[in-house]
Amino acid sequence: MPAISHDIPVTDFTTDVLIIGAGASGLTAALAAAESGAQVVVLERDASPSGSTSMSSGFVPAPATRFQAVIGVTDDTPDLFCADLMAKSYGKSDARLARLAAQTIGPAMEWLADSAGVEWHVLDDFLYPGHARHRMHAVPEKTGAALEARLLAAVIAADIALVTDALAETLYVDTDGKAHAVGVMRPDGTCEVIGCKTLILACNGYGGNAQMVAEHIPQIAGGEYYGHAGNTGHAVAWGQALGAELKHLSGYQGHGSLAHPHGILISWALMMQGAIQVNSDGRRFSNEMGGYSEQAVKVIDQTGRVAWNIYDQARHDFAVAGFPDYREAVAAGAIKTGATVAELATATGLPEAALAATITEVQALAKGDGTDAQGRDFTVTPPLSGPFFAVKVTGALFHTQGGLVIADDARVMRADGTTLPNLFASGGAACGVSGPAVEGYLSGNGLLTAIAFGYLAGRHAAAQT
Template sequence: MTMGLVDGLVHRIRRAPHLDAEARTQVAIVGAGACGLVAALMLHDAGIDCVLLERDAVPSGSTALSSGFVPAPATRAQRAQGMVDDSPARFAADIQAKAHGRAAPALVQAYAEAIGPAIDALQERHGLDWIVLDNFLYPGHSRHRMHALPQKTGAALMASLQAAAEAAGIPVLTQALVDTLWLDDADRVLGIGYRRPDGREEQLACDALLLACNGFGGNAAMVRTLLPEMAEATFGGHAGNDGSAILWGEALGARLRDLGGYQGHGSWITPQGALMSWAVMMEGGMQINREGRRFHDETQGYSEAAVHVLAQPGGIAWNVFDAPLLALARGFPDFCEAEAAGALRRCDSVAQLAACIGCDAAALQATLATLHSRSAQPDGRVFTRGLAAPYFAVKVTGALFHTQGGLDIDADTRVLRQDGSPLPNLLAAGGAAGGVSGDAVWGYLSGNGLLSAIAGGAIAARTAAARIHANKDSHDE
């Protein structure tokens, strides 16, 4: 037996020739976030039984904390809005361009091809009513392909996926903390063990196992070791991101990939604790430090912005924008909630804005004056217009949202051993697996997290269903 101990939770691998469990399912899924729920819905559509196991009383995970935006090309929703020039190949090229070619090529291709059909299936079979955000482009995307539900929140996405699972009659065991994987000597998963809140231990046998639990952002020790630049950053993700999949993978001798990759966010509103849409930055807003200066090209991406913000005095910056950009921001419910909580400051003059930020008014005036030149800033950014009073400001810091490294998987989401061979019936997707952002913060293309969750969940369902159907056919012969 091999153990990894984190925050009092033991992650165990146990070996046995067979498992006499209280219950059996064809596919067990650890984690009922977007990845697990999508996989379960696709398995249901394929006629495969599954059970979702969720540690929390109510499934939420990183998805519920996100904006709920999913990038996908060539979808029904795009066509409905007159967008007909996107493609998986174009999307894959955007992913690799953002990652500087360091994302896993086979996985990039697989996800770029799978996400559109998955989005369409969720709409056509399970009632998710997607819209495409078409009034701005997120960093790195060459086409409008960011899909959202009309509510534009991750909580709404989770609620819709949960409602679809309930309507399909898919069992979801909540408050079921999986701590043990049972395998035979050939590395075939036999089932899992999990604990209930009263300490009772239960077991579930399965024909295939999908690890859809998230990454390690909530594991302070792993963050200090693997992401030292984020060691003191605010964690804006879900506390359940404890690195379970990585710990089990290490115990199994599985290969790990891209552990230095993660999604940061340079627009974590403080002290309210919410994400402010980066659309405001892309459309002309800017980040100002306590010296009254800009300090990076905001259009490069909100993930790497986290590192830039944390490097400023006090690890603080101010998002500065004007009335037209405020109207854009108010189109996002998360911002409206933060504004209601007192995050927004109105300043009728540069002097008031400087007092709000705590910087020198002359330095701030010089920064604002450069925006009107329409020439490239020293960092390369070009502003098409300046900001006009009244000015608005929101205090932000840099945060770690979720990690992008994890178990190495192939294009079918099968977990790989050190020699590159797949484990017989162990799958991983979403935050449990290495994603498509490469091995650094700047490789994260907007939406890569939910891309990995939804596309990965759909592919894992396809792989598990094919395996189970093949086994059934061989037994019938």
């Protein structure tokens, strides 16, 4: 269990900047700190770094970048992005942090391209829910695993020390809250003590801690967890012990489209292109355009905690061409198909009459006949037509969004408004920009704060050494 000790130990070695966590946030922080000339060590609990970054889509929203200009988007601004962030959370996000993230992410993305060779492309196949402009950036492979691999390659090229199989368990701090060292447990049971001038917590949130999930976000406690098992809330626990300000611990990213039981993410892009979700009765139960995060709870509320995504050949081809996760789902046999509604009902076990009635209704709505009782506008995409496809999905918790409140330089703040002397936080360890509820999550918010706040933490931590 994470611990705090005020007995300052003898260290095995000391570094300028010590970073706990080797996901996108920790690696970005490491690159930023090293560029400033600081000696940097990154601790990673796993044998091979992956974490929530590798499990994500790898998509990062950023306004006013030169990469947007390539596709003709020249009117996006941090102000517009910040407005989108606040609108998605119904004004409940921390406004200062939302503005900080919106202003920082663009320069951070361009800096990663220039200094670390990360290649960004802006996705323009469709507009992600809640975003006023095409601003979703991805590496060419369009996966989180590829983003993690590119950041790792940059860290290795920069000759930054990355220590794997290193579980940080104890923070050694003095009575003023200054961090002096970290106790690290190794696989053979031995403990190393690493001293530091500054410390960055980039070890994500508490999604892997069932007890904390049940306490703070009980509505998703019964859902699947699609995140890294190592996200056990160490940063939150350390922060509480140090008197740090914690905020929005009830905030999280859910997803209403995780293939069941395969555990493969099915992109919400299918919904944006005209797919629908039905329950085991073959009926729609929500407006699918509300957002994939809040859809997690709506799916879990259905019989058996599952739903079916229903779509057609054109949408299937779109997903095969654009999303590696979807191709994985096809290979795993998660995708069912039928030339007719009757055949699809047989393949899925859904009641044919109800499924046929649902599809007939949405086809009519797409042609402008009638008004959807759920409030969705179907006229913006072509109507569904056979052959049909389906995938059974469940709702899942991806990662938590609350955490340690940071100042504009990414230092951890105390509850009284002062900052801890040399402790920084970024990514899922820090309070994010999604507010206190699942519906506040705007597409890409996780990697937004991972990279933006990691960039700030690395630069400012190095400047303090």
